[in-house]
Amino acid sequence: xxxxxxxxxxxxLVRRQIATSCTYAALVVLAGLYILPxxxxxANSFKSEPDAAADPLGLIPAxxxxxxxxxxxxxxxxxxxxxxxxxxxTVTAGRVFFDCLAGYALxxxxxxxxxxxxxxxxxxxxxxxxxxxxxxxxxLNQLGMYDSYAGLIIPLLVDAAGVLIMKTFFESxxxxxxxxxxxxxxxxxxxxxxxxxxxxxxxxxxxxxLSFQASWNExxxxxxxxxxxxxxxxxxxxAQLASGALSSGTQYPIKLAGAxxxxxxxxxxxxxxxxxxxxxxxxxVKE
Numbered sequence: 001x002x003x004x005x006x007x008x009x010x011x012x013l014v015r016r017q018i019a020t021s022c023t024y025a026a027l028v029v030l031a032g033l034y035i036l037p038x039x040x041x042x043a044n045s046f047k048s049e050p051d052a053a054a055d056p057l058g059l060i061p062a063x064x065x066x067x068x069x070x071x072x073x074x075x076x077x078x079x080x081x082x083x084x085x086x087x088x089x090t091v092t093a094g095r096v097f098f099d100c101l102a103g104y105a106l107x108x109x110x111x112x113x114x115x116x117x118x119x120x121x122x123x124x125x126x127x128x129x130x131x132x133x134x135x136x137x138x139x140l141n142q143l144g145m146y147d148s149y150a151g152l153i154i155p156l157l158v159d160a161a162g163v164l165i166m167k168t169f170f171e172s173x174x175x176x177x178x179x180x181x182x183x184x185x186x187x188x189x190x191x192x193x194x195x196x197x198x199x200x201x202x203x204x205x206x207x208x209x210l211s212f213q214a215s216w217n218e219x220x221x222x223x224x225x226x227x228x229x230x231x232x233x234x235x236x237x238x239a240q241l242a243s244g245a246l247s248s249g250t251q252y253p254i255k256l257a258g259a260x261x262x263x264x265x266x267x268x269x270x271x272x273x274x275x276x277x278x279x280x281x282x283x284x285v286k287e
Contacts, residue, residue, distance in 0.1 A: 038260075038263070039059055041256045042256075043059045043060065044256045045253055045260050047062070047063075047065070048067065048253065049251065069257050069261075071254055076237060077237065077261075079232070080232055083152075083232060083233045084234035087149070087233055088212060088216045090153050091157060092211040092212045094156075094158075095157060095158065095211040098157055098158045099166050099211075101192075102158065103162075103165070104170050104192050104196065106121075107166075107167045107171045108192075109188065122160075124160045125161060125164070129221075133220055133224050136155060137224040140225055148226070151225045152231065152233070159214070161210070162207050162210065165207060166207065170196060173199055177199070178196065208273075209270070213266050216235075216265060216266055222236045223236065234262050235262070238262055
């Protein structure tokens with residue numbers, strides 16, 4: 001009898017092990033398919049142009065060379081990188097600050113038209129960005145912000161999705177945590193800055209990551225906001241490389257070298273904050 005009881009348990013354990021193995025195998029295959037284009041990008045960036053044109057999918061260069069990177073940095077790439085850093089750091093800081101303020105106002109403050117503002121916020125998220133390109137150009141030109149850092153940065157300082165994320169997180173924090181400070185005479189901004197915002201660190205980190213990624217990879221806004229070569233950010237410069245701005249021919253190595261360098265900051269950011277992203281999701285559920 002005991003042996004007869006153990007057989008179903010062992011068979012069930014074997015089935016679970018097989019299912020787990022199949023799941024991990026599928027995940028490995030999907031991860032390989034996901035990372036393969038990036039590996040091809042890096043491999044081709046170290047190839048010569050004839051080698052890249054003859055074997056664009058090969059992962060091992062016939063003769064490894066850094067000529068593409070040398071030529072890339074001899075062009076305007078350092079200036080593109082500098083512009084992207086300035087724009088991304090400023091936009092990320094601005095989005096974190098303004099998204100948190102707007103989210104707190106919608107979550108905690110009672111004012112006339114709050115529901116209308118929230119409805120407009122949702123409506124803005126439903127509008128495709130491409131629809132707003134011409135109005136953006138007209139507004140920037142009318143305000144005298146075209147071809148300037150202000151035109152590149154200010155329209156990106158607030159993000160509707162970020163406001164929604166912060167509003168939702170602030171609503172998950174019990175209002176009782178602010179009562180004591182309110183009784184002691186703390187004002188609205190004081191309660192926001194000293195009590196609620198420190199408790200919202202997981203959501204703030206999420207906004208930092210999303211804002212950095214979005215502003216670093218932004219392209220359409222930069223196309224309509226400036227045409228001065230000195231204000232060209234990295235995404236626009238790499239797009240020009242892809243269209244053959246330097247010379248004729250395929251130019252696969254230099255194009256892919258630019259794309260590889262461009263992905264490094266975002267990849268580093270995700271690796272550094274990977275655990276915090278997971279904690280942010282867990283903290284939001286816990287609350």
